[in-house]
Amino acid sequence: MAARIIFNPAAGNGKAVKILESVKPYLRDQDIEIVTTKGPGHATELAREVANEKDLTVISLGGDGTHHEVINGLMPMGKTIFGVIPAGTGNDFVRVLHYPASLEQMVHTALYGPNRWFDLGAIDDQYFLTVAGAGFDAEVAGWANKHKKQGNGTWVFIRGILYNALGYRPQPMTVTIDGHSTTQNTFMIAMGNTQYIAGGMNICPQADPHDGQFEIMWVEGIKPWQILPLLTRVFRGTHVKRSVVKTFPARELTVEGPSGLWVHADGELIGHLPVHVKTIPKAIRVHMGI
Numbered sequence: 141m142a143a144r145i146i147f148n149p150a151a152g153n154g155k156a157v158k159i160l161e162s163v164k165p166y167l168r169d170q171d172i173e174i175v176t177t178k179g180p181g182h183a184t185e186l187a188r189e190v191a192n193e194k195d196l197t198v199i200s201l202g203g204d205g206t207h208h209e210v211i212n213g214l215m216p217m218g219k220t221i222f223g224v225i226p227a228g229t230g231n232d233f234v235r236v237l238h239y240p241a242s243l244e245q246m247v248h249t250a251l252y253g254p255n256r257w258f259d260l261g262a263i264d265d266q267y268f269l270t271v272a273g274a275g276f277d278a279e280v281a282g283w284a285n286k287h288k289k290q291g292n293g294t295w296v297f298i299r300g301i302l303y304n305a306l307g308y309r310p311q312p313m314t315v316t317i318d319g320h321s322t323t324q325n326t327f328m329i330a331m332g333n334t335q336y337i338a339g340g341m342n343i344c345p346q347a348d349p350h351d352g353q354f355e356i357m358w359v360e361g362i363k364p365w366q367i368l369p370l371l372t373r374v375f376r377g378t379h380v381k382r383s384v385v386k387t388f389p390a391r392e393l394t395v396e397g398p399s400g401l402w403v404h405a406d407g408e409l410i411g412h413l414p415v416h417v418k419t420i421p422k423a424i425r426v427h428m429g430i
């Protein structure tokens with residue numbers, strides 16, 4: 141077998157089903173197996189079944205939540221090569237892969253493009269590809285996951301931001317790096333392995349999945365009326381120039397705060413504060429465009 145495609149029929153609010161049908165003609169006469177997830181968590185099992193097959197390509201056909209589940213089945217072996225066919229709501233991981241726009245060429249690149257080692261983030265035994273965070277972004281991630289059936293793309297996240305902005309109260313958080321702790325009232329904190337979140341928001345503009353560290357983006361406890369002006373800058377990544385935003389690199393950190401606060405990774409709610417977060421340099425090979 142040259143590749144296993146792990147297909148989530150629920151991704152993208154039904155879009156994934158149509159994308160698979162469009163992709164099938166490009167897979168003819170190739171030694172490629174397509175397996176379908178049956179529910180949350182199944183993509184991890186389907187990935188784990190083949191995680192020891194050296195140089196096998198494993199494609200996640202779904203959204204960032206599916207990619208998250210697949211890499212959690214492939215790690216920590218690092219033997220397979222990962223690729224994606226984006227079919228989700230946010231599709232933030234694929235933005236850093238430089239895939240061609242045409243579906244046929246994208247599929248070819250996902251299967252046979254040059255591969256490059258990517259860092260991953262890890263929170264306890266959970267790995268993530270893109271961004272993890274706590275505070276307002278985790279609130280919006282939870283809201284968006286419940287409301288994705290009501291819309292696709294960035295719009296569902298913008299609605300989530302608007303809906304949650306008025307009622308959200310900043311919380312004290314403490315970040316500890318190399319034994320040094322800093323506490324501030326916090327709107328949100330994001331730990332970026334890659335740049336994008338919520339369907340194209342450039343939340344961690346300096347994040348680079350090949351440099352062995354995160355870009356941390358920490359926003360102090362802003363007022364509700366300050367949220368929208370900041371949000372309008374996030375698409376271009378210029379929010380980091382505002383005085384309420386701190387950014388800095390880190391390989392490993394602990395984030396503490398009120399224990400009821402959710403933490404998300406790749407847009408999936410994975411637990412509550414406190415968390416210990418670290419980079420796993422060169423964790424997985426990924427097929428990329430040029």
Ligand SMILES: Nc1ncnc2c1ncn2[C@@H]1O[C@H](COP(=O)(O)OP(=O)(O)OP(=O)(O)O)[C@@H](O)[C@H]1O
Nearest residue numbers: 150152177178179180203204205206228229230231
């Ligand atoms: N067969 C299935 N039926 C229902 N849900 C499933 C099935 N297989 C996987 N899932 C769940 O579907 C959820 C949504 O998938 P995914 O996150 O890939 O798509 P999305 O939310 O539309 O996109 P994105 O994460 O890019 O915004 C995941 O949490 C996953 O656990």
